[in-house]
Amino acid sequence: MSTRRSLQVLVLTLVALGVFTGGLAWLLDTDRTPPGAPREARLYNGLCATCHGVDGRGSWRAALFLIRPGDFTDRARMSQESDQCLFDVIKNGGAPFGKPGMPSFGHLSDEDIQALVRYVRRFSQ
Numbered sequence: 001m002s003t004r005r006s007l008q009v010l011v012l013t014l015v016a017l018g019v020f021t022g023g024l025a026w027l028l029d030t031d032r033t034p035p036g037a038p039r040e041a042r043l044y045n046g047l048c049a050t051c052h053g054v055d056g057r058g059s060w061r062a063a064l065f066l067i068r069p070g071d072f073t074d075r076a077r078m079s080q081e082s083d084q085c086l087f088d089v090i091k092n093g094g095a096p097f098g099k100p101g102m103p104s105f106g107h108l109s110d111e112d113i114q115a116l117v118r119y120v121r122r123f124s125q
C-alpha cells in the first residue's frame, strides 16, 4: 500500500470515529444548561431531564427504553398531586407509590428536593 493510500485510510478512520463518538455523546447528553443557571435548573437538567425531558414532557430517549415518565405540563394530572406527594416520590422513588420507573433521589438535601418540586410545578403553570 502506498503511503498516500494508508494516509487516506487513516484520515477516513479518524473521521468515522469522530462522527460515531460525537453522535453517542449527543444521544446521551441532555444537559444543555447555560452556565450561571439557577441551582434547581442545573439539578433538573443534570439528573431528571434524561427521563422527564428538558421541557417536562418526557424524553424520547426514555421512551426508547420503555420508560414512561408522566407529562409535567399536564395541568389536570399535576394538580391532583400535592407538593408533599411530589417531594416523597423524588426522595423515596416511585416504587412505594406504584410508579416503579422513578428512581429515588434520597441523597439530595431536603432543600434541593423542595427546589425541584417547585421547578417541576412550573411546567404546569
Ligand code: HEC
Binding pocket: 043, 044, 047, 048, 049, 050, 051, 052, 062, 067, 068, 069, 070, 071, 072, 081, 086, 087, 089, 090, 094, 098, 099, 100, 101, 102, 103, 105, 116, 117, 120
Ligand atoms: C430513570 C428515569 C427517571 C429519572 C432519571 C427521573 N424520573 Fe421522575 N419519574 C420517572 C417515571 C417513570 C415516573 C412515573 C410516572 C408515572 O408513573 O406516572 C416518574 C415520576 C416522577 C414524579 C411524580 C409525578 C408524576 O409525574 O407521576 C416526580 C415529581 C418526578 N418523577 C420528579 C423527578 C425529578 C425531580 C427527577 C430528578 C431529580 C426525576 N424525576 C428523575 C422516571 C424518572
